[in-house]
Amino acid sequence: MHYLAGALSRAVDLILSLDPAVMEIAGLSIKLAAISTLIAAVIGIPVGFILGTYDFPGRSFLASIVNTLLSLPTVVVGLAIYSFISRRGPLGRFGLLFTPTAIILGQAVLATPIVTALTMNATRSLERDLQMTALSLGASRVQVAYLLLLQARFAVLGALVAAFGRVIAEVGAAMMLGGNIEGYTRTITTAIALETSKGEFAFALSLGIILLLVSFVVNILVHYFQQVKHRGGVYHGESSPSREFA
Amino acid sequence: MHYLAGALSRAVDLILSLDPAVMEIAGLSIKLAAISTLIAAVIGIPVGFILGTYDFPGRSFLASIVNTLLSLPTVVVGLAIYSFISRRGPLGRFGLLFTPTAIILGQAVLATPIVTALTMNATRSLERDLQMTALSLGASRVQVAYLLLLQARFAVLGALVAAFGRVIAEVGAAMMLGGNIEGYTRTITTAIALETSKGEFAFALSLGIILLLVSFVVNILVHYFQQVKHRGGVYHGESSPSREFA
Amino acid sequence: RLILATTTSTENSGLLGYLLPVFEERFNVRVDVIAVGTGKALELGKNGDADVLLVHDRKSEDAFVADGFGVNRRDVMYNDYIILGPPSDPAGVGKAKSAVEALTIIAEAKAPFVSRGDDSGTHKKEMSIWKEANIEPEAPWYMAAGQGMGPCINIADEQNGYVLSDRGTYISYKNKTELVIIYEGDEIMFNPYGVIAVNPDLHPHVNYEQAMNFVEFLTSSEGRALIESYKMEGEQLFYLYSN
Amino acid sequence: MEKVLQVENLRKSYNGLTVLDLDSLSIPKGQITVIMGPNGAGKTTLIRILALLEEPDHGTIWLNGQPIPEDENHRLVLRRQMGVIWQRPALFAMSVADNLGLALRLRGWGRKKVRTKVEEYADMFDLGDLLRKWPNELSGGETQKVSVARSLIYEPDIMFIDEPDTYLDLSNRHLVEEMVASQVERRGMTALMVTHSRHQMSRLAANLVILQRGRLRWSGRVDNLETKDWDEELRTFLGLAEPSA
């Protein structure tokens, strides 16, 4: 309780003063999380779509694997990637360890199963009618996928939001692979971990509040962007839905 | 690379030997994650359903809040709850800190936004037709919710799986609130963190592999249970769907 | 149930696993060890969330007692810090006569140096030596990692750089890192551990009785004998003050 | 004639466009009343409102002489005396048997009683072979029959039927008409049925309501319709004259 009050006023101070150190690590956190989510989307949406839409032998087993990967602990991902990119690992010569790239790698590994699993569930709930309709209108396989994903867009966008939230909030991979190096690989969460270990609980909490604010702004922007996208749909006359399709 | 090989054989050894310490922490991890997921389900499914199904002023804002809470960092949740249940906090007199109950609290806070957000997205994608049909067949509000959730069951069950995966893999809250006390609050992830800090990377990784195995088994069981549930549907004649509805 | 908040390095050294069973048996109590950083351990003590602390940062320990949060602080033991570096010692730190000189050589060579950067006991020690040497270390050769000891050793290893470490952690990392001891032995690098009971006047619920038992046990001849005889990888880790 | 439903001053609009605007309308009890009207006239909207599933912007509805209560529990009791066969059949993702028994289960019937009833109705609607199938395995007509049977099975007092013919072949149309008519005769059920077929209307209806652009165009008993003094528009609409395309 006592920390929360202190943390709140401290967070407000930090934000109002535009503390440059805080701005920098917040910027880095967003950037890394956004890139990892993008990578996860590129892999996870198609794979999730296939697992959700097609029936083939082994589908159910693969789906269980994807669901299992949802419980990858961040530090395990950190360790596994560490052993690949450490100087003594097979990719050692690229010198990736303790760079932002290493963090992106780890976070992408964490985010991909999330996007995959949720896309899978979303497209699995769709009616087959729509697939038939799309095909009969002359859609290619890829266009069918696009249309079905559009149809499930609330859930697919939700998958990306969940993945972004997961990676911007994770600390294990960022810590192990980035090294929490000041001015280079320090993210909001590794800074929080550091302040916590120092016993600076109020400061740690205020960074946590800033992280949530950052996420909130990102969410609002995504929401806004999504609305704009709608307006610029296929038909460009005056098509602007008065309300969302539910 | 060198760790991975060692970790794998070590994990196999630990499992085959049914190492009692490992069994114990694995059991605790499952138990805590299951209880937190249950709590999250009890809160998150109804709230997510309402946010997904009803249109009311402020809905969109609340949805953004829920999405933002997806990026709650585990250590921030740990700290915030700490400040409540610490001896100096308002709930200090219950002596909850460094007990399994404290971990459950933290993990439930982490899991609830996940279940809420994903349920919201799943029910938001449903057609209004179904709601009207349910109501016109004489369903009460609660029964309507049940039927719609049944209709979106892939996604809702997926939400629970995602939440379970999230909390069984999280370490921040378990560490801060449980204290990683051997034989009492040590979970697989806090054990991994401990071994990592000791530099016992291979052992840490092998615990990570065990965690994934545990999740895999839980997933398979849930899948199996879900199939059984189907068979015991509303009509008890011989109703057994030859394949899942897609 | 006695809640002992201590540093990760103490827990990781294995000393507690060696000491505690004896204590638990003797006083018929279960000790729950919370292993965290010194700063966090002190914070737990302040809030009354731990009963007794075993930490290593003399200055904050004294402040902790002076502010009335703890009572009956006792010195328990010490080990020492060492400077690790690559076996080839590219900066030539090995020829230094003192810890201050060692860090000065590193700074002049702008050789990579990894700092804990986390206000831990180790970090504070490092800062005090820099101060003594009148040097303001700077990025990029100076890397403030903000992590535990083990990870910092790994980073230094990866970067072919130097790092100040406590001996216990180094011993446990010895066969996982290529770094070797480049400099050791300066008295300034001693690392004393103290035990403090949390003040029962401030937090009536704490297990003060067992906390005092623990304080006394550590400083008893039996406890001292156990500490002195504890070996890790064949090396003695902790030394006693001759009092 | 006793009135089961009466409305007054009913208005409903979407996004500012009025789609329903009725001064007064009443539905006699225990008979079939047919609603006709062009696409978009507001027929389905009227059903949604009368079945207490959508709130009108304003207006009053009396059910058996009582105004509709606000209280949700009370409304649920009333809703359970009604049934709707929707224009677009929507089955739930469960077996046909489960779909058929659903409304009974919602009313708390036991498994065994539900099963007996489901088998009875499956027989009547010739759905026996389909009981174990799932909705996505049915043909259009099969879906429609399940949807009709699913609502008739709980024998509601008032049944709203939005285009019973949809997807059905001639003999199934006949079957559905019979099933509805028999519940009207046997139990005094009231039916409010939308159709575009004048023949179906004259086979079944005791009363006719014609809507157009949300307004009541005509309502009354179905006697000697052919010889009534319709204007040209209504003659065309009712198929009494060829459309002048």
Add this chain to the structure above:
Amino acid sequence: MEKVLQVENLRKSYNGLTVLDLDSLSIPKGQITVIMGPNGAGKTTLIRILALLEEPDHGTIWLNGQPIPEDENHRLVLRRQMGVIWQRPALFAMSVADNLGLALRLRGWGRKKVRTKVEEYADMFDLGDLLRKWPNELSGGETQKVSVARSLIYEPDIMFIDEPDTYLDLSNRHLVEEMVASQVERRGMTALMVTHSRHQMSRLAANLVILQRGRLRWSGRVDNLETKDWDEELRTFLGLAEPSA
């Protein structure tokens, strides 16, 4: 007469139950062929197979004399020459305008060209007021009209139409019939249409195919149907005799 589609030895079963079993069938080019048959006869299944959207268990299909290729890209080219108006209209969650333009956009048309064409067809189908609406804001008949227009807009060579009447009032039925017939006349489009209405059949069809329980019951040109030597079952089915319920 040139044949646009020919099938031989076509068989399809679901879960071991045969729902379609045709020895041989051919569809003449540039005319309307009507398929009739009771519910569950396999009409929709036949359309799904002929439109290359479902694989038969075995059998051969010739399109314009060529067997259907395996290669997906090649099949896509063929699919783009076909259109299906489904029994159950399914619009995508986008505006009516976007739904109408969808197939053109899928074929890579530019925004402006699509827009002009969409407006043209919206005019023809009297959908002008609905362009900005979303599917969940349409009445049943409006949905069906959009679905018909959405397929005719790209002027396919072969159009499969599964019950064009669904949800439509008389004048819209008339409108849809005219639109289909005009594309047949103007461009030589081939249409394969399912209907349960004998009147619609005789208004439009050049050829008739009758399916029953997955088998071909009758096929041929539509001349003097009334005086043909039908058996009792077919007479009833075609509405030439009253059903003996």
